[in-house]
Amino acid sequence: MxxxxxxxxxxxxxxxxxxxxxxxxxxxxxxxxxxxxxxxxxxxxxxxxxxxxxxxxxxxxxxxxxxxxxxxxxxxxxxxxxxxxxxxxxxxxxxxxxxxxxxxxxxxxxxxxxxxxxxxxxxxxxxxxxxxxxxxxxxxxxxxxxxxxxxxxxxxxxxFASGPPIDAVDGRYNILVMGGDAGSDRVGLRPDSSAVWSIDAASGRAAVISIPRNLQNVPFPTDSPMHKVYPDGYSCGDECIFNSIYPIVEEKHKNLYPGVSDPGAQATMEAASQVTGLKVKSYVVVDMGGFRELIDAMGGVNITAGGWVPYNTKKPWPGTNLKTHWFSPGKKHFTGNQALWYARSRDFTTDYHRIRRQQCLQQAMINQFTPQNLLTNFTQIMDTGKQIIHTNLPQGQLGDFVNLADKSRKNPFLRLTLGAPDFGIPGKKFSTYPDYDQIHDRVKTLVATATDEGAKKAKADKESKAAASPKSSSKSSKSSKSSDGENESKLKNGEAAVPTKQPNGEPITEKYLVQLELNGQNSTIESIVQNNDACSAG
Structure with a gap:
């Protein structure tokens, strides 16, 4: 019961x-x-x-x-x-x-x-x-x-590599980022894009110093194995340019770097130290052949383009053999293919134009590497990243650099190109005959600004100069038509205004640019695209 x-x-x-x-x-x-x-x-x-x-x-x-x-x-x-x-x-x-x-x-x-x-x-x-x-x-x-x-x-x-953490130098992490193709017809990788990222360890403020691929007379530090091979600098004419250091070491001087997993990257990093005057202790190598997949895995990137940028596709315009297409100015959300085209384009412009677009793209990628994006697309990013990226940064220090990247997103990168327009116009060939003392002075000034204290001082100086300058008075100017020769000279010196309208007053369009190329009016196209390196992330 x-x-x-x-x-x-x-x-x-x-x-x-x-x-x-x-x-x-x-x-x-x-x-x-x-x-x-x-x-x-x-x-x-x-x-x-x-x-x-x-x-x-x-x-x-x-x-x-x-x-x-x-x-x-x-x-x-x-x-x-x-x-x-x-x-x-x-x-x-x-x-x-x-x-x-x-x-x-x-x-x-x-x-x-x-x-x-x-x-x-x-x-x-x-x-x-x-x-x-x-x-x-x-x-x-x-x-x-x-x-x-x-x-x-x-x-x-x-x-990532194994091993102990890499210490900051003078409060900064200096990292050489290289991008290029490692195709079957190449010995090693030829880095067509190279930049030293100098990141303040405290604030995450970053300065990006882009090294032109055709930089000549590159010196090596005295403690570099390559200094014994080239004691007076990497100087043998047009063949001895910065982006050939990597493949030449892989092909002829691997034995100088016993136990080093990537001798070409190590030697290029050493050269970058001497070029910039910064102690570069880390490198990141990106195989651009898989770059598009990484961008797609991240969900694309956002860029604000300042000018028209050409790119070529396999599909010609109807009734022609012309395959040139154009990115218009304005806000863009690029897929992997589009980002690669945007970063590599140099038709009608120079290497220096694409260097500055690559700088914008690099910051756009940093902006995309948010914790939310990493979690959402983690497996795709890991799959592609393992195929196209390698570095000597230790895996145990990854968290530190993720935190730095998070801080870096809060401020725009300070940028410097070791060539035109930061060191004169292309015609002066600064990259062929570089002044390394001048480079070191400019780099030193730049990285000093890429700190919280330096940024405040730069802002205060700018405001002080603006307050001290008299208000600009309106001035009348006589308009006159320049000859084609005069205008071309001004364009080369960056003095001529960028055309924004067709002769009939209508806005410039892709169709108009295509017709100009079909007509052989390349000089007109060059005047229109001279500012296609103007861009920003986001």
Missing amino acids: TGTLLRQDDPVRHPEDQTAPVRTKRAWTLWLLTLLVPGGAQIVAGNKRLGRAALTVTMTCWALILVALVLLLVQRSWLISLVAHPTFQLIGGIVLAALALGWLAIFLNTLSIIHPGLLAPGMKVIVTVAVLLGVVATTGSLGYGSYVLFKGRAALSGI
Whole structure:
């Protein structure tokens, strides 16, 4: 009698004598407990020992989540560094996999506690399906998280180096970023794009010093193995230019760098140190052959273009053999292909124009590397990144550089090109006959400004000069038509205004530019596109 009463008074543990609605309510309660508080169903209706163990794990996980949320608010940089560490990724992947299996076991145990056979036929199916969906939502999510951590760890180990952290020099991290093609017809990679990123370790403010690929008479530091080969600088005419250092070392001087994984990159980094006067201790090499895939994996990039930029496609214009197309000025969201065209175009312009567009694109990419974007597109970014990027930056320091990138997004990059227009006009051939003392002075001034204190001082100086200058008075000027020769001379010196309208007064269009090229009016096109290096990220 007492046993019967106990069974009737405890419908959660003994549903046999309960009505169908009570059994249904009980089933959904146990399902919800397992979904939200794993172990709760076992505490109230099953194996209490199992329930207490599961509940302990559950409470521990919630406590860790709360700690992570607090760290996200007060020590975000430390949290990112922790998550990016390879040891954490290994342990985290194992823990998530174990939690996934544990939650699966708890759900299966809950299903047995529910006793589906006691439910009405229709409800039996619904509850069983609900349990399966719960398994997919919980175990599947944890399993995917484990997969992401393991995949990220494997991919990052293929991109980054092992070893101790790289220290900042005079409060800055100086990193040589190289991009080029490593095709089957080339020995190593020929970096058509090279830039030293000098990043303030405290504020993340960055200065980007672009090194033209045709820079000549490049010196090597005295402690570089290449200094013994070229004690008077890398000087042998037009063949000895900056972007040929990489392949020449790979082809002829690998033996000078025993134990170095990428001798070409190491030698180029050493040359960049001597060129800029900065101690460059890190390099990042990007194979531009896979660049488009990385941009697509990031979801594209945003650029504000200042002028018309040409690019070539396989499809000619109807009725012609002309394959030139044009990016118009204005805000653009570029796919991988479009970004590559935009970065590489130099038709009707010079190498220096595309260098400055590449600088804009680099900042646009930094802007895209937000934590949200990385999480959303993590697997695609890891897949493409491992194929096209390698660096001597240590993986254990990845979190530090993610934090720096996050800080860098808050301010525009300061930019300097070691050639035109920052060092005269193209006709003066500064890259052929560089003045390295002058370069070092300009670089030193630039990086001094790329700090919080330097930025404040530069702003104050600018405001002071503006206040001291007399207001500009309106001046009348006589308009006169220049001859074609005079206008061409002004264009070369960057003095002529950029045309924005056709002779009939209508705005310039892609169709108009195509017709100009068909007519052979290349000088007119050159005058229109002379400002196509004007751009910004976003």
